[in-house]
Amino acid sequence: MKKKKLEKSKRSQSRIKNWESRYDEAFSKDSFRLRRAEVHLPDNLSDTKLPEIFEPNATVVSHSKKWAFVILDSSTDTKEIQCKIDERLREKDSSLIVPGDRVFLDYEEGGEPIIRGITPRKSKLSRLSVDREGPPEQVISANVDILFIVASVKQPSFKPGLIDRFLIIAENGKVEPVIVLNKIDLNKTLPEEINIYKNLGLKIILTSCVTKQGIGEIINLLENKVGVLAGHSGVGKTSLLKCICPDIDAITLEVSQKTEKGKHATTNTHLYCLPNGGKLIDTPGIRSLGFWDIDPRSLDYYFPEISKFSAMCRFNDCSHIHEPNCAVRDAVKRGDIPLVRYESYLRIRKSIEQDGITPGRFKKENILPKDLSHFHKRNHFK
Numbered sequence: 001m002k003k004k005k006l007e008k009s010k011r012s013q014s015r016i017k018n019w020e021s022r023y024d025e026a027f028s029k030d031s032f033r034l035r036r037a038e039v040h041l042p043d044n045l046s047d048t049k050l051p052e053i054f055e056p057n058a059t060v061v062s063h064s065k066k067w068a069f070v071i072l073d074s075s076t077d078t079k080e081i082q083c084k085i086d087e088r089l090r091e092k093d094s095s096l097i098v099p100g101d102r103v104f105l106d107y108e109e110g111g112e113p114i115i116r117g118i119t120p121r122k123s124k125l126s127r128l129s130v131d132r133e134g135p136p137e138q139v140i141s142a143n144v145d146i147l148f149i150v151a152s153v154k155q156p157s158f159k160p161g162l163i164d165r166f167l168i169i170a171e172n173g174k175v176e177p178v179i180v181l182n183k184i185d186l187n188k189t190l191p192e193e194i195n196i197y198k199n200l201g202l203k204i205i206l207t208s209c210v211t212k213q214g215i216g217e218i219i220n221l222l223e224n225k226v227g228v229l230a231g232h233s234g235v236g237k238t239s240l241l242k243c244i245c246p247d248i249d250a251i252t253l254e255v256s257q258k259t260e261k262g263k264h265a266t267t268n269t270h271l272y273c274l275p276n277g278g279k280l281i282d283t284p285g286i287r288s289l290g291f292w293d294i295d296p297r298s299l300d301y302y303f304p305e306i307s308k309f310s311a312m313c314r315f316n317d318c319s320h321i322h323e324p325n326c327a328v329r330d331a332v333k334r335g336d337i338p339l340v341r342y343e344s345y346l347r348i349r350k351s352i353e354q355d356g357i358t359p360g361r362f363k364k365e366n367i368l369p370k371d372l373s374h375f376h377k378r379n380h381f382k
């Protein structure tokens with residue numbers, strides 16, 4: 001018993017030491033868990049309890065090293081409030097606070113604004129965190145209605161790999177995907193692969209920040225909805241945001257002056273309010289996108305044209321890679337499943353297996369039945 005206790009205290013001492021030595025680096029990485037160690041607990045904890053039932057009164061627009069930035073529901077403009085996060089709100093497997101989160105903003109005795117409650121997320125866009133120290137599920141944004149997967153026809157050239165990954169992330173997070181093909185002014189001929197997504201019934205909007213083609217369509221979709229712009233760096237996400245809401249320059253300037261840091265948030269993901277009641281979240285460019293809770297054995301479900309055939313495979317748990325009598329590979333050979341999408345399936349399956357088991361993976365409920373009649377009704381795929 002004694003030995004155990006000693007080990008425990010040694011461990012905690014070394015944790016403190018590590019924490020100190022990593023302090024600067026951790027903060028520069030914007031590690032939420034460590035960051036909140038700065039916020040001290042009140043002395044008489046028993047007197048103060050976090051509210052169990054609360055009405056959210058604000059939306060998170062971004063967070064930086066130590067702070068969350070929110071817009072109050074009662075606010076008539078887009079004034080952002082810088083606030084602390086109650087340290088008793090614990091981060092578990094998933095990011096604690098992200099743009100789009102609905103929160104309860106309270107005030108400390110001294111009048112300092114502080115977040116005391118976060119509502120469960122109705123929908124979310126999540127990825128496997130690249131930061132090994134933080135929670136494994138990195139939520140990009142919460143309570144999102146539409147994911148605009150932005151690609152460009154030229155500069156950079158069209159790369160469908162990330163689109164396939166984002167389609168999975170949208171499906172998994174209960175978010176409707178829309179493909180935005182930008183810089184259409186640079187090349188009128190559309191990439192061939194775009195027909196594959198058209199055939200899946202996905203909405204595709206052709207846009208140009210130069211001619212303003214398609215901008216109105218995005219604005220209409222966003223009425224009273226929350227949208228996210230995501231895609232490779234340089235495809236024109238921020239330019240689209242500025243076309244959609246030309247006042248945004250002023251907003252970013254105002255905020256950076258307030259934080260006196262030049263940049264508003266280390267995460268860079270930021271929610272902006274549109275005049276039509278819509279909200280749009282801009283995200284930094286993404287190079288690689290790992291999945292945090294997709295089981296490789298149910299990956300085919302996320303490819304509607306593959307899952308259409310997988311029920312006819314000889315083996316119920318067919319991976320569609322090497323098994324005999326695989327209806328999926330037969331369909332690829334016949335041309336009923338586009339080869340690029342099958343190749344994408346193989347690549348993604350391999351990368352999920354390489355990522356290894358994450359806490360959200362291999363959950364029983366992630367394994368979907370092979371019987372197609374049980375599949376959820378997806379309204380974005382026709």
Ligand SMILES: Nc1nc2c(ncn2[C@@H]2O[C@H](COP(=O)(O)OP(=O)(O)O)[C@@H](O)[C@H]2O)c(=O)[nH]1
Nearest residue numbers: 182183208209210233234235236237238239285
């Ligand atoms: N020709 C053309 N250039 C664009 C368009 N949209 C963005 N760009 C340019 O592409 C570059 C990258 O844009 P940016 O919005 O920063 O991309 P982001 O990294 O996705 O946010 C900038 O030089 C923009 O001026 C477009 O529709 N047509």
Ligand SMILES: [Mg+2]
Nearest residue numbers: 237238283284
């Ligand atoms: Mg950008």
Ligand SMILES: [Zn+2]
Nearest residue numbers: 313318320326
């Ligand atoms: Zn198969």
